[in-house]
Amino acid sequence: GLPPPSECxxxxxxxxxxxxxxxxxxIFLQ
Structure with a gap:
């Protein structure tokens, strides 16, 4: 079930x- 560490x-x-x-x-839009 868990993805490889690289994908994590x-x-x-x-x-x-x-x-x-x-x-x-x-910040830019304010």
């Missing part, structure tokens, strides 16, 4: 990237 790392990296991008977008 990629998922977390993508999530962090999207989250930081979203925060930057909010």
């Amino acid at each position: 790392d990629l998922y977390y990296v993508n999530r962090d990237t999207l989250f930081s991008y979203h925060k930057e977008s909010e």
Whole structure:
């Protein structure tokens, strides 16, 4: 059931990237 560690790392990296991008977008839009 669990994905390989490499996929987990990629998922977390993508999530962090999207989250930081979203925060930057909010700051930009304010």
